[in-house]
Amino acid sequence: MRLIADNLRITQKAIEIAVAEKDSLPLQAMAKLCAMAGADGIDINSGPLYRNPESRMAFMVEAVQEVTGLPLILDTSNPKALKAGLLACKTPVTLNGLSLEPSKLEHILPLAVAFQTEIVCYLLYPNGHVPPDSTERLNVAVSLYQKCIDAGVEPDRVIIDPVVVPLSWQDGLFQAREVLTVIKTLPELLGFPVRTIAGLSNLTAGAKNLTKKHLAQQTYLPMLAASGLSIILMNVLNAESVRVALMCRLFSQESIFTWEMVA
Amino acid sequence: MRLIADNLRITQKAIEIAVAEKDSLPLQAMAKLCAMAGADGIDINSGPLYRNPESRMAFMVEAVQEVTGLPLILDTSNPKALKAGLLACKTPVTLNGLSLEPSKLEHILPLAVAFQTEIVCYLLYPNGHVPPDSTERLNVAVSLYQKCIDAGVEPDRVIIDPVVVPLSWQDGLFQAREVLTVIKTLPELLGFPVRTIAGLSNLTAGAKNLTKKHLAQQTYLPMLAASGLSIILMNVLNAESVRVALMCRLFSQESIFTWEMVA
Helix, strand or coil, rough: CCEEEEEECCCCCCHHHHHHCHHHHHHHHHHHHHHHHHCEEEECCCCCCCCCCCHHHHHEEEEEEECCCCCEEECCCCCCHHHHHHHHHCCCEEEECCCCCCHHHEEEEEHHHHCCCCCEEEECCCCCCCCCCCHHHHHHHHHHHHHHHCCCCCCHHHEEECCCCCCCCCHHHHHHHHHHHHHHHHHHHHCCCEEEEECCHHHHHCCCHHHHHHHHHHHHHHHHHHHHCEEEEEEECCCCHHHHHHHHHHHHHCCCCCCCCCC | EEEECCCCEEECCHHHHHHHHHCCHHHHHHHHHHHHHHHCEEECCCCCCCCHHHHHHHHHHHHHHCCCCCCEEEEEEHHHHHHHHHHHHCCCCCEECCCCCHHHHCCCCHHHHCCEEEEEECCCCCCCCCCCHHHHHHHHHHHHHHHHHHHHCCCHHHEEEEECCCCCCHHHHHHHHHHHHHHHHHHHCCCCCEEEEECCCCCCCCCCCCHHHHHHHHHHHHHHHHCCCEEEECCCCCHHHHHHHHHHHHHHCCCCCCHHHHH
């Protein structure tokens, strides 16, 4: 299981201001902290970037690349920003992401093909809503995967995000289970070991009690891993969660175990 | 997922002395602590009880029953002790346990039939050794399950223990994964939602670093839960592990989630 930092997001005030003022230091400090914390990649979540999308995304990518060679995930619904980010990227890059929403199929899918990137595919309805259960998510997965293949994306460049929703939703516990079912079922359904990604922070969106929030995340994370998750998008600055993630990864290793391997 | 306390075991010096001296207080104190910690049942691990097996097991059962009505699991390889424990038990009881070892098939299986108890079935070879992988464990499961049915045990009284081994074994990481596979596969293999049990403490047997030991247990526990484990045998006096176990259980509930439900 690979660990991708979700910390570099524009919803954090310091990042928002840094991007608006083109001040690279806060971005670089955050990127460096993520790398030191054990991230295998960094998700650059710029938001939709309504103003100056090209220059702002290029700025973010360039700032981060000055301090780390980690693979980047470009996380925005703005195709102009995505393209500018792609042009600025020196390392392998992943687009985050595609869904059955018509505008995304029209504008984002061609970028993934043209730049031969990996692409995160969200299991959402064409209207952007979350399907009610695993069966509906799997139906969406088949459609969306087929659209990728038809457009010319290589199967091993597809990464599927079953969409973790907040536990606080009315059917939050049910949805959490359905996500596990989707992750377990996808490889057989698509006929190859398709990779999956999940955003852990979303599970506890709105939680006020930090202890409970971390307990929920640190319990659900091994459940995702045991279901076969390939990539976890998470707050890598929570040291305890990272220790759990690395322990999950250890359980998947082929090597001989020693207690020295445990973080 | 039900939580069974593994704390009442004769390998603990205080328990050993209490049993030898027929001093019920240490047993009752431990049983009470387990009940208060959230245990759904208590495993009475008396060891083989070479001397006075009947009176010692009856003493343990009676002492515990004076302070709690929790279901008991009688955990000994000594059939005489098991029978004495069964006769002393007032609440539903589980025998722990059966395997393909000839002496157990001969002496323990008839007790489960005669007393209509639940019975834990260990996936071990007839010589008591641990099978090397999930396929071999599943072969054992089919044989052992059939022996139970042939003897007259009701299917829903069978509880299968895939046998968690220490991570420190040469193939400890592999075995940990194989145990998850067995738990996931058994219901389909046997054609009904057969219950499973696993002993969590065994995973970290020999570990000296408590922090690492707890991390390994608290990561593996949700993996077991996500694989469909029915019953976890664990140290319920580790409050953090119990919080993780209760969070696992919460993820399996049908109810509407609220943060007040998190321990």
